[in-house]
Amino acid sequence: MATGQIEVEVSDLWLLNPRQLQLPFELKEFHKVKESLRMEYRYLYLRQSLMQNNLRLRSRMVMKMREFLTNKHDFVEVETPTLFRRTPGGAKEFLVPTRDPGKFYTLPQSPQQFKQLLMVGAIDRYFQIARCYRDEGAKPDRQPEFTQVDIEMSFVTQEGIISLIEGLLSSSWPEEKLTFQVPFPRMTYHQAMSLYGTDKPDTRLSWTIKDVKEIFSEEIPPAPVIQGLRIPKGGKYISSKEVDDIVKFSKQGFSANLLATKVKALTSTSKLFSKHLFEKHHKKLVAMLELEEEDILFLSFGNQYEPHMALGKVRLKCADKMEEKGVTLRNKEKMHFLWIQDFPLFLPREDGSEGLESAHHPFTAPHPEDQALLYTCPHKARSQHYDLVLNGQEIGGGSIRIHSAQLQRYVLNNILKEDSTQLEHLLTALDSGCPPHGGIALGLDRLMAIVCQTESIRDVIAFPKSHEGRDLMSGAPTYVSQDELDIYHIFVKK
Amino acid sequence: MATGQIEVEVSDLWLLNPRQLQLPFELKEFHKVKESLRMEYRYLYLRQSLMQNNLRLRSRMVMKMREFLTNKHDFVEVETPTLFRRTPGGAKEFLVPTRDPGKFYTLPQSPQQFKQLLMVGAIDRYFQIARCYRDEGAKPDRQPEFTQVDIEMSFVTQEGIISLIEGLLSSSWPEEKLTFQVPFPRMTYHQAMSLYGTDKPDTRLSWTIKDVKEIFSEEIPPAPVIQGLRIPKGGKYISSKEVDDIVKFSKQGFSANLLATKVKALTSTSKLFSKHLFEKHHKKLVAMLELEEEDILFLSFGNQYEPHMALGKVRLKCADKMEEKGVTLRNKEKMHFLWIQDFPLFLPREDGSEGLESAHHPFTAPHPEDQALLYTCPHKARSQHYDLVLNGQEIGGGSIRIHSAQLQRYVLNNILKEDSTQLEHLLTALDSGCPPHGGIALGLDRLMAIVCQTESIRDVIAFPKSHEGRDLMSGAPTYVSQDELDIYHIFVKK
Numbered sequence: 001m002a003t004g005q006i007e008v009e010v011s012d013l014w015l016l017n018p019r020q021l022q023l024p025f026e027l028k029e030f031h032k033v034k035e036s037l038r039m040e041y042r043y044l045y046l047r048q049s050l051m052q053n054n055l056r057l058r059s060r061m062v063m064k065m066r067e068f069l070t071n072k073h074d075f076v077e078v079e080t081p082t083l084f085r086r087t088p089g090g091a092k093e094f095l096v097p098t099r100d101p102g103k104f105y106t107l108p109q110s111p112q113q114f115k116q117l118l119m120v121g122a123i124d125r126y127f128q129i130a131r132c133y134r135d136e137g138a139k140p141d142r143q144p145e146f147t148q149v150d151i152e153m154s155f156v157t158q159e160g161i162i163s164l165i166e167g168l169l170s171s172s173w174p175e176e177k178l179t180f181q182v183p184f185p186r187m188t189y190h191q192a193m194s195l196y197g198t199d200k201p202d203t204r205l206s207w208t209i210k211d212v213k214e215i216f217s218e219e220i221p222p223a224p225v226i227q228g229l230r231i232p233k234g235g236k237y238i239s240s241k242e243v244d245d246i247v248k249f250s251k252q253g254f255s256a257n258l259l260a261t262k263v264k265a266l267t268s269t270s271k272l273f274s275k276h277l278f279e280k281h282h283k284k285l286v287a288m289l290e291l292e293e294e295d296i297l298f299l300s301f302g303n304q305y306e307p308h309m310a311l312g313k314v315r316l317k318c319a320d321k322m323e324e325k326g327v328t329l330r331n332k333e334k335m336h337f338l339w340i341q342d343f344p345l346f347l348p349r350e351d352g353s354e355g356l357e358s359a360h361h362p363f364t365a366p367h368p369e370d371q372a373l374l375y376t377c378p379h380k381a382r383s384q385h386y387d388l389v390l391n392g393q394e395i396g397g398g399s400i401r402i403h404s405a406q407l408q409r410y411v412l413n414n415i416l417k418e419d420s421t422q423l424e425h426l427l428t429a430l431d432s433g434c435p436p437h438g439g440i441a442l443g444l445d446r447l448m449a450i451v452c453q454t455e456s457i458r459d460v461i462a463f464p465k466s467h468e469g470r471d472l473m474s475g476a477p478t479y480v481s482q483d484e485l486d487i488y489h490i491f492v493k494k
Numbered sequence: 495m496a497t498g499q500i501e502v503e504v505s506d507l508w509l510l511n512p513r514q515l516q517l518p519f520e521l522k523e524f525h526k527v528k529e530s531l532r533m534e535y536r537y538l539y540l541r542q543s544l545m546q547n548n549l550r551l552r553s554r555m556v557m558k559m560r561e562f563l564t565n566k567h568d569f570v571e572v573e574t575p576t577l578f579r580r581t582p583g584g585a586k587e588f589l590v591p592t593r594d595p596g597k598f599y600t601l602p603q604s605p606q607q608f609k610q611l612l613m614v615g616a617i618d619r620y621f622q623i624a625r626c627y628r629d630e631g632a633k634p635d636r637q638p639e640f641t642q643v644d645i646e647m648s649f650v651t652q653e654g655i656i657s658l659i660e661g662l663l664s665s666s667w668p669e670e671k672l673t674f675q676v677p678f679p680r681m682t683y684h685q686a687m688s689l690y691g692t693d694k695p696d697t698r699l700s701w702t703i704k705d706v707k708e709i710f711s712e713e714i715p716p717a718p719v720i721q722g723l724r725i726p727k728g729g730k731y732i733s734s735k736e737v738d739d740i741v742k743f744s745k746q747g748f749s750a751n752l753l754a755t756k757v758k759a760l761t762s763t764s765k766l767f768s769k770h771l772f773e774k775h776h777k778k779l780v781a782m783l784e785l786e787e788e789d790i791l792f793l794s795f796g797n798q799y800e801p802h803m804a805l806g807k808v809r810l811k812c813a814d815k816m817e818e819k820g821v822t823l824r825n826k827e828k829m830h831f832l833w834i835q836d837f838p839l840f841l842p843r844e845d846g847s848e849g850l851e852s853a854h855h856p857f858t859a860p861h862p863e864d865q866a867l868l869y870t871c872p873h874k875a876r877s878q879h880y881d882l883v884l885n886g887q888e889i890g891g892g893s894i895r896i897h898s899a900q901l902q903r904y905v906l907n908n909i910l911k912e913d914s915t916q917l918e919h920l921l922t923a924l925d926s927g928c929p930p931h932g933g934i935a936l937g938l939d940r941l942m943a944i945v946c947q948t949e950s951i952r953d954v955i956a957f958p959k960s961h962e963g964r965d966l967m968s969g970a971p972t973y974v975s976q977d978e979l980d981i982y983h984i985f986v987k988k
Binding site: 082085091102117118462473491 | 539565594
């Protein structure tokens with residue numbers, strides 16, 4: 001037709017399958033329906049153009065990744081087992097009972113051990129679009145099974161992995177959405193924590209945290225760290241009540257103090273902030289933070305990175321709040337990639353007990369300059385771990401691994417105080433002439449959600465589970481009979 | 495060098511990682527080492543050129559399959575969940591306990607339900623290189639997890655799937671090994687059973703079973719079926735003792751009788767066979783089976799396909815035996831593909847109880863000509879199932895599916911007498927306007943083993959499990975502590 005539309009003249013019409021079902025909602029109004037209903041009738045939701053586009057784009061993009069890795073860079077895709085053994089510290093691994101009484105497989109969180117064993121086995125460029133499993137109980141926007149682009153190479157450095165991934169993403173990114181350039185910016189862990197209060201900064205926001213200790217050194221002497229954050233024009237959009245809520249939310253989990261004030265006039269302050277402190281130092285604050293009227297000023301003081309982390313949360317919360325009110329701060333189409341490097345190799349144990357635990361995993365190699373520290377001050381050693389951050393979300397992480405069995409044994413036994421017999425197969429493998437190697441894993445679901453400009457990874461997965469890990473369509477998980485459990489020699493506790 | 499070899503002049507040599515380990519065997523002599531040791535040190539075995547070639551070829555071939563499906567035929571690769579719910583009759587599904595007391599996921603044997611739901615969801619050309627799970631306990635050359643090339647299409651017929659797969663295999667097959675042509679020959683289930691005594695005949699062997707009932711009709715009146723098989727020149731290579739063993743082995747599980755004789759002279763017979771019978775009928779037998787001296791003649795009589803099936807086993811056993819003795823009967827490089835069609839839709843229950851069960855699975859559509867039989871003589875109905883056989887091994891199978899909820903419900907409730915509430919989500923989905931659809935799954939491990947000309951699928955899998963389902967390298971499966979079981983509210987029976 002003149003309009004460009006096509007008119008079809010029907011001669012025969014066969015009805016192949018009538019719709020018997022009274023549909024649970026109007027297909028056109030799907031977005032208005034609550035998510036649990038969309039999950040129950042997932043096959044209907046899949047007909048929406050949103051899901052059609054997302055799933056088809058995912059398939060195309062992964063295909064381009066494969067073409068880049070296999071055709072251009074000689075990688076070999078190897079399928080590794082998902083029925084494996086419990087790994088030390090693998091508390092989040094699902095169990096799979098076997099017919100051998102008391103013995104269980106586990107579903108691994110990643111092919112980490114297998115890919116390192118492949119390096120020993122001379123598959124020197126390995127990748128896999130790998131299904132991984134993590135049992136975290138109910139958690140929003142996490143799935144019990146997820147997919148990662150898993151890569152490992154022999155004889156490689158951090159630079160080698162970084163440039164490979166930059167090439168991989170540029171070449172597989174949908175052309176019409178290709179708005180970024182390589183190489184990606186880089187930042188050390190220390191810089192990220194100091195400027196943004198997080199190891200995954202959203203650099204689409206230019207706001208940064210500033211050290212203001214010198215101003216307040218007299219007033220708050222016991223606090224070794226005092227940091228300030230200016231939210232430009234925040235006072236115009238965020239009410240005092242909302243500022244209070246942001247402070248409460250951002251302090252959670254930290255012992256750092258957090259104060260806020262709306263900068264009404266450059267010489268006076270609102271009741272939210274210590275009048276005395278502000279008035280005394282307002283000139284220095286204005287100069288140092290470039291404060292303007294209608295800004296909000298947040299100050300935090302405490303130990304180590306705690307003030308930064310509290311302000312890092314403030315930073316994102318304020319941005320969310322201002323965007324809710326119509327201010328555009330972060331463009332969804334902009335892709336701000338960022339490499340974070342020089343992470344600490346070990347951290348104090350999260351459960352508060354004495355000793356160190358791996359910041360990432362026990363196979364991460366120390367920074368070449370810090371190798372000696374392992375034997376003296378291991379908590380000061382940096383690692384050869386790197387994270388890839390996109391718009392404030394961690395979409396990948398990897399490291400150069402330890403290839404020396406001796407060093408690996410030392411880390412396991414002497415620093416982590418773990419039982420290395422559980423990893424004897426890996427240690428023996430390293431001892432049989434394992435090449436230096438390293439790799440990375442990209443979280444495909446999260447990456448696709450950003451590419452598809454959707455908030456939830458459930459929009460890029462054909463059949464996702466609910467927050468509670470349930471398949472609302474089929475009803476999984478379900479009860480099974482004792483007969484079926486008998487095969488596996490198990491009982492359920494009443 | 496003049497020889498074509500390269501001489502390298504070394505200026506610096508860095509030892510990146512010394513071999514500390516006393517290797518458990520000489521690498522060059524790996525093939526002499528027993529398999530359990532090769533599995534324990536799998537990473538060393540992977541360095542062998544055999545495994546290097548097999549894994550790299552597998553990666554390349556799968557990549558070509560993906561290129562064919564996505565780039566040439568607009569298929570969409572969709573990842574489907576592996577944490578699912580118990581399916582009716584899914585007795586071989588592994589269980590995965592959850593934090594919800596008494597509730598379990600299962601690891602599905604195939605993405606069958608999901609791919610049908612994708613058809614309802616308008617992903618009209620789906621494929622996936624899918625990880626599947628089957629708990630069969632200890633079985634030789636089976637793996638608890640395996641991979642299939644899983645395909646489903648809407649608005650497709652058997653012809654459509656068959657020609658797609660023929661194109662897929664021709665275009666992905668390693669060029670230097672491409673010795674076959676398309677289209678592949680086809681055979682009905684009835685023909686395959688009658689001529690070869692199996693639904694997966696190895697047609698590299700030309701020997702076929704012949705109906706000889708008319709010769710013996712007087713002697714063995716109660717046997718409705720009497721079949722003969724001639725093994726040309728078998729007498730020259732197979733001893734009488736071995737013939738005895740073959741008869742014993744081949745009769746197992748059948749009530750059919752099985753007799754054998756070496757044809758020493760065309761007018762007399764060895765003691766193995768009823769002298770009387772042979773002498774009385776030798777002229778007719780020689781004429782009908784084209785018997786020659788030094789042949790072996792096997793006869794079987796019984797019911798239905800039992801005589802054929804016994805002779806089908808004889809056929810393969812005799813070929814094995816003759817090949818052991820140096821006769822070349824089946825060339826490993828020859829690829830004899832064969833489609834088998836027109837399977838029965840239902841079979842008598844295997845456990846001997848009254849009633850019918852699905853010959854393949856309950857979603858298989860009936861043959862269009864036999865649809866009316868469902869309501870009168872369902873046991874006589876043929877299905878729209880098809881198997882792809884390669885060199886006597888089933889490497890794939892699929893069908894056109896039932897797309898009418900009404901028919902699906904009738905099959906489940908009235909013919910199979912199963913509880914259809916377990917499949918209510920699928921029935922509801924069919925009722926919401928599901929297009930006619932069908933698909934297929936190819937067993938990738940078995941296919942790759944044939945392509946790589948190896949007997950065992952363990953030679954085309956990087957980290958296979960032993961017959962007993964154990965990972966001899968890591969020791970999986972392992973015992974876990976009661977603390978770890980407590981999370982899942984289970985305990986192990988002592």
